[in-house]
Amino acid sequence: MSAYDASGYPPFAVTADLVVLTIRAGVFSVLLVRRGGTHLPGRWALPGGFTQVQEDIQDAAYRELSEECDIGRGDVVLEQLRTYGAPGRDKRMRVVTVAWIALGADLPEPTAGSDAAGARWWPVTEALDLDLAFDHRQILADGVERARAKLEYSTLAAAFLAEEFSIAQLRGVYEAVWGQRLDPSNFHRKVRRTSDFVVPLGRQVQTGPGRPARLYRRGNVEVLHPPIRRES
Amino acid sequence: MSAYDASGYPPFAVTADLVVLTIRAGVFSVLLVRRGGTHLPGRWALPGGFTQVQEDIQDAAYRELSEECDIGRGDVVLEQLRTYGAPGRDKRMRVVTVAWIALGADLPEPTAGSDAAGARWWPVTEALDLDLAFDHRQILADGVERARAKLEYSTLAAAFLAEEFSIAQLRGVYEAVWGQRLDPSNFHRKVRRTSDFVVPLGRQVQTGPGRPARLYRRGNVEVLHPPIRRES
DNA sequence: AGAATAGTGTCTTTCAGACATTATGTT
């Protein structure tokens, strides 16, 4: 590769930016970092950074997750969102960023990376109103909408939960992400009748008052036919 | 921008590759170009090329459409597919490509660009079996699946038709893209009952034997609630 | 007249939404 004359094409920087989503105490939340350094210091932004020359773009996303968020590969479901490459989106140079969404359960409090002056979880509704750096407000909005849409026609909601969960917890994911109440009995029937959406484990768990809930794990189905709809 | 020290980040080439889809004589078709030059000459590939330094990535896609395919902005619906950036996907250098799907009606026979030794429309089913250059086989497969999926829950099918069309022609789009017969009467009812999917023009057209078909134009709805499903 | 295509109507099944009812725990 180094033998090839690189002068024949315009050079770009390629970055990976991450919309890291989880549910904390029933609140749909996103991880933001406060920028350090000299450019846009103090502004909140999505975690991310430069892709290395020999690095797969998805590996770059996983590496930034690890370095900036202390989150491992097994802790999240990572999915490419889209690529943002308007010429002026970074004033310093021409940067094209590949954005990803990362969904996880019980994600830890972040440890600020070397480039970031701080990091914390924000409720998504609040984060959408922030004046984020670069075009990160748009990326965040797109990522949130992608997550909301995918709950409709996929079984992705389980990515927000630990290995074992109850159907009420699964419903809680939908309610947190959509900001909307769902009928418990209809939701229960819908999930159980969708073949291999969840697999019963035969055990129960008691969280508060009321009948104990049965535990399930994810099934192998990834597409919901028919979907669960928003906005009744 | 030129004042910034570019040595601090790894340089990438960014390209735009296009999955250009249309329906020709009832056959779901994709535009491929035969590579010229010195690298992989003679291999079929998706049309595309380098993004310029001052150019928006979507503008690059439109420019390649114009240069390599002689297709204007108004002739297609362009949508970002995803970005492919494995380190070894181009042996010459590190290239990240932003892939797009372009859907159009009655697209013209291609005029080969300067880089291409030839260009032609291929039936999608045949193109999927070709040994395309780079990772274009995967990009093509992803683009075709995206188009097929979007017909289900969006009104995108009309992008394959001219301004005025009959419901039978719209059904023909679904049948060509999905490779599957649909019941004419149920399809007709479904389309007409979806508010503002199509707008009647009050005129008719006679194509062959049989009752003349009423003409419609696209409505303003973009999302189908509920969707039209594949695989009965 | 017969064939071909466009469009409407009907019946059945499936499933979502609303909500009543039962089951099983806590306080």
Next chain:
DNA sequence: AACATAATGTCTGAAAGACACTATTCT
């Protein structure tokens, strides 16, 4: 006992699939 939550059952309306039937043209 009162309450809270989980899970099941019932009723109704919307909509899809199958298909009969009508409408309008061409050969």
